[in-house]
Amino acid sequence: MLSDWTVATGEVSITVYGSGWTDGENATITAIWPDGSESVLGNARAGDAGHITRSVTFTAADEGLYSIVAEGTRGGSASHSVLVGSK
DSSP states (O other): OBSOSEEESEEEEEEEEEOSOOTTOEEEEEEEOTTSOEEEEEEEEOOTTSOEEEEEEEEEOSOEEEEEEEEETTSOEEEEEEEEEOO
């Protein structure tokens, strides 16, 4: 689902990929920080083939395990973890 799974602290740019979504379904992409707080990173709309792709950027100030979650308006969902460490 993600272009990178292990990254360094600082500004993080990843691409979220997904398939199996309902045609035209809107997905909200959210980051869940190591402390449990959440931030919406962006939205993606599934094309005719049910695929989503969206590049997102966020600042990872702390090392730890972050979760990237995509939740759709028609019941689709996916998640993946990103490990953030120091350079």
